[in-house]
Every structure is written in structure tokens, then in C-alpha cells.
Amino acid sequence: MIIVGSGPAGLTAAIYAGRYLLDTLVIGELNGGTISEASEVCNFPSYKNITGLELTKKLVEHVEHLGVEIKQEIVEKIEKGENFVIKTNNSIYRARAIILATGSKKRKLNVKGEKEFLGRGVSYCATCDATFFKDKKVAVVGGSDAALTAAILLSEYAEKTYIVYRKSKFFRAEPTWIKQVENNKKIEPVFNSNIIEIKGSNKVEEIILDTGKKLSVDGVFVEIGLIPNIELAEQLKLDLENGHIVTDKFQRTSLPGVFAAGDVTNNPLKQAITASAEGAIAANTAYEKIKRGD
Numbered sequence: 001m002i003i004v005g006s007g008p009a010g011l012t013a014a015i016y017a018g019r020y021l022l023d024t025l026v027i028g029e030l031n032g033g034t035i036s037e038a039s040e041v042c043n044f045p046s047y048k049n050i051t052g053l054e055l056t057k058k059l060v061e062h063v064e065h066l067g068v069e070i071k072q073e074i075v076e077k078i079e080k081g082e083n084f085v086i087k088t089n090n091s092i093y094r095a096r097a098i099i100l101a102t103g104s105k106k107r108k109l110n111v112k113g114e115k116e117f118l119g120r121g122v123s124y125c126a127t128c129d130a131t132f133f134k135d136k137k138v139a140v141v142g143g144s145d146a147a148l149t150a151a152i153l154l155s156e157y158a159e160k161t162y163i164v165y166r167k168s169k170f171f172r173a174e175p176t177w178i179k180q181v182e183n184n185k186k187i188e189p190v191f192n193s194n195i196i197e198i199k200g201s202n203k204v205e206e207i208i209l210d211t212g213k214k215l216s217v218d219g220v221f222v223e224i225g226l227i228p229n230i231e232l233a234e235q236l237k238l239d240l241e242n243g244h245i246v247t248d249k250f251q252r253t254s255l256p257g258v259f260a261a262g263d264v265t266n267n268p269l270k271q272a273i274t275a276s277a278e279g280a281i282a283a284n285t286a287y288e289k290i291k292r293g294d
């Protein structure tokens with residue numbers, strides 16, 4: 001069996017597959033996937049508070065302890081024949097069953113200056129880059145849990161953190177994060193606003209809002225949501241719903257032998273624990289299928 005993706009869904013599927021002694025390989029571009037970017041995870045059962053990187057390390061250790069190999073490669077093509085043929089940037093593999101756990105990637109702002117200043121002030125990962133902004137001014141764009149937790153983390157380093165949000169108040173984020181933002185004197189929400197341009201000479205210096213307001217900042221952290229990675233699902237012509245893979249409660253997709261789990265599916269809660277749960281079910285269904293010799 002081949003599991004594509006080494007986020008919580010793929011790694012949990014690997015733990016179950018390892019316990020079932022299935023000949024399993026995980027192929028993932030980034031271990032931990034998006035959870036590796038979470039500064040604090042406070043809702044993964046059995047950890048009151050753990051960083052995304054530490055949770056990733058524990059998941060990877062668990063998988064490797066069971067003898068399942070993780071290859072850091074990118075799957076570029078999957079073809080269906082008698083078996084599945086999986087082509088990566090490095091090699092070709094064959095499998096009888098596939099679990100797609102490809103998760104999602106960050107949505108871009110698509111404004112002038114975003115691409116030009118990537119790595120020179122524009123970032124999509126506060127956990128990775130917050131320390132570069134000690135005593136600086138930064139803006140986080142968005143109003144979700146991810147945006148608010150990014151702002152809370154950044155406020156530990158930056159002298160000032162703006163949260164630029166298009167709505168009039170935060171309503172999508174967890175009340176705990178909203179309260180922490182409201183009580184943090186170094187964070188200033190800027191509501192009813194969108195960034196229309198990021199400006200600077202060598203690096204970010206200013207953002208222009210659609211209200212006409214200009215803010216001097218050294219960094220812009222974009223947290224405006226995620227886009228599911230469905231390129232492989234499209235190649236396999238799987239049924240999709242709102243850009244996500246449709247699965248049944250056994251994590252079967254519309255193509256026999258292909259299962260899907262985590263943020264790439266049409267599940268209603270995009271979290272590490274639900275991704276892990278779907279990974280466990282997908283591995284179990286795949287195991288039943290392989291055992292039957294289907």
C-alpha cells in the first residue's frame with residue numbers, strides 16, 4: 001500500500017497499516033503537513049499543549065517505530081492499471097491500494113507585491129518566521145484560528161502586530177483565541193479592510209488597504225485559508241465536491257482501491273484529530289480489501 005502525504009492523516013494511516021503488517025510506504029513532501037506550522041496545538045487529545053513541530057516528531061517516531069518507511073518525495077502522477085503506478089520526482093512505485101492524504105496548501109492573497117516580497121517580508125508561516133521580526137511591525141491577514149494564533153505568536157517578538165480582516169469582527173475563530181487577542185495590547189485588529197498592495201524597496205515596508213489607509217510594516221503573514229491538494233485526485237478522475245474528494249464512511253473514493261483521508265476530503269471539520277481518525281479508517285478499509293484479495 002502507498003500512502004501519499006505525511007501529515008496527521010497519512011502518518012496515522014501508516015501507524016495502523018504498520019500494526020496490520022501491511023507492506024506500506026509513505027510518500028510525503030513535508031512531514032507533519034500543515035500541523036507542522038501550528039505554533040500551539042491545544043486540542044489534540046492527550047496533549048494539553050504541544051507545538052506542531054513536536055507533534056510531528058512524535059507521529060514520525062511512532063510510524064518509524066513500526067518499521068514503516070517515509071520517503072520525502074513528491075508524487076507527480078498516479079496511473080491505474082492492474083496495480084497502481086506511482087511516479088514521483090525521484091522514482092516509480094507500484095501498489096495495490098492507495099490512500100490519498102494530500103491535505104491542503106495556503107491560499108494566496110493575489111495582490112501586487114505578494115510574489116515579489118516572498119521571503120523578504122511576506123510569509124505564509126508564522127511558526128517558521130516569527131523570530132525574524134523581533135521589535136518590528138507586522139500584519140497578519142485573515143480572521144480564522146490560524147490567523148489569530150499567528151498574531152499571538154508574532155506579538156511575542158514584534159513590537160506591533162496588526163490583524164487585517166475583511167469582516168467587522170472575528171466570528172470564525174475559537175472564543176479562546178479571540179479573548180487572547182482582545183487582551184493583548186501589542187495586537188491591533190484592523191477590521192473591514194483588505195490589503196490591495198504590498199510595497200517596499202528591497203523588502204516589505206508598507207501595506208495599502210482598500211480603505212485608503214497605509215500601514216508601515218516589516219512583515220506580512222498571509223492566513224486566509226487553505227486550498228485542497230486535489231491534482232492527483234483529478235488525474236484519477238475521482239468524484240469531487242466543492243473541490244474536496246468525496247468519500248464514504250469507510251474512506252472509499254469513487255475509484256476502487258483508492259482511499260482518501262484528512263483535509264483533502266469533504267469532511268466537515270478540518271483538524272488534526274479528524275484527519276488522523278480518517279487515516280485510521282482508510283488504513284483499516286484498505287487492509288480489509290487487501291486481505292480479501294480484491
Ligand SMILES: Cc1cc2nc3c(=O)[nH]c(=O)nc-3n(C[C@H](O)[C@H](O)[C@H](O)COP(=O)(O)OP(=O)(O)OC[C@H]3O[C@@H](n4cnc5c(N)ncnc54)[C@H](O)[C@@H]3O)c2cc1C
Pocket residue numbers: 004005006007008009010027028029030031032033034035036037038039040041042043044073074075076101102103104105146149229232261262263264270271272273275
Ligand atoms: C497555522 C495552522 C494552525 C493549525 N492549528 C491546529 C490545531 O491547533 N489543532 C488542529 O487540530 N488542527 C490545526 N490545524 C489544522 C491541521 O493542521 C490540519 O487539519 C491537518 O494537518 C490536516 O492533516 P492532513 O494530513 O489531512 O493534511 P496536511 O497536514 O495538509 O498534510 C498533507 C501532506 O500531504 C503532502 N502532499 C501533498 N501533495 C503531495 C504530493 N503530490 N506528493 C507528496 N506529498 C504530498 C504534504 O507535503 C503533507 O505531508 C492548523 C492548521 C494551520 C495552517
